[in-house]
Amino acid sequence: MGSFDFVTFFFFVAAVIIFIQLRSVLGKRTGSERPPREQTARREQAGTEGGMDDPKVVTLPRRGRENVEPDMFAAVDAYAEPGTELNEGLREVVTADPSFTPQEFVGGATMAYEMIVSAYADGDRKALKGLLSREVFDGFVAAIDEREARGETVRSNFVGIEKANIIQAEMKGTEANITLRIISQLISATLDKDDKVIEGDLVDVTDVNDVWTFSRDTRSKDPNWRLIATEADQ
Template sequence: MKSCTETFKRRLRDNMGSNDFITLFFLVAAVLIFLQLRSVLGRRTGNEKPPADLSSPREAIKAPGADDSKVVTLPRRDAADDDQRLAEVDSLAKPETPLNESLRALLKADASFRPKEFINGVKMAYEMIVMAFADGDRKTLKGLLSKEVYDGFEAAIAEREARGEVVKSTFVGIDKADITQALVKDSEAQVTVRIVSQLISATLDKAGTLIDGDQENVAEVIDIWTFARDIRSRDPNWKLIATESEQ
């Protein structure tokens, strides 16, 4: 009985020693792996890809194995985009003319400026402003005009309302919208546009009598409007800062 007990204790001691050795082995291995990972993680090898630059040309980023439908495209400018904008300038103003040079200078100062998109925006703004003025829509005007121009429009609307006059207008369309001048002054870009439009407009007094314009015939209206934008601002919108009518 005694010999059996001693044999059991001896085997137990042997097993415990073996288990301690295995535990120590794994502990040492874990430390070595940790040190190896630590030597790699957080250390630059010179092969890392730079972070995406939102201001450079468009770049597609996707996870390995992802299909093209799940690609996230970041907005970037590239040489092709710059060439396209320059081509638009050349289509609007002859090369080597003062207007062409001033538009090219505007492109360099304002990376978001696209001549054709600007012209399309001017056409929409022109119709909105003309109709808002006729309707006395101060809220719309305030968002599209500089403070000085808004004050002038608002004063004219107030005087008209005080006399009990009503303006009835129908916007027919725009025949032409041509950039005539462009400049960058300090941080402000200014672009002047000559707009030829077709409009039916009549002013009636409080009794409904026609006092100005024509309720049926379409009239050609020529306006020279100047728009401005702070090129440092994130706000992409332009505002009307000056108006002039061409007789």
């Protein structure tokens, strides 16, 4: 298996509506809209739950530390300047799992970002369960429950991701934690039970700035990364 299980990944993506937006859990919006924020998860992973649906977000086939060679850091050095804290953190991740590359991770993480945004706005708890840590999942579900109780709906078009960069990488034991800053563009509005716009706009494009952290146990047979923390990028 390569770095991504693209067949499984894209079958999952085909089942998700990409044009919906995660309201209130996303970060700061620029423009006239009121900045929504209901959940800032602490950067802890609650562990992998058995029996979950596990879409392939970013796959890291396990290989032993004994296989690490100097040239395996070439992708890291191309992504982050050697000697920097980010470079050292990414090297630690590669040492734990030589199949990891920053560029491929960013590609998979941005796809996961859109999938999570879509699943949240759709109230798709099943899809979210396989993509989030227990703590973040519980927070998202609580926000979905509150929204549904108020009779609110979200109408949104995901315009695209303008920029996504890894800003931090670290190993905590066998657990790899990768943090990205993501700038996306959305057309989004929240409607009340009478279909009146109460937040956002049905036409204007707004910028959403987020810092999301994904985590994976590099010695686990489970190849999936899960979102363990979200916060607004100030």
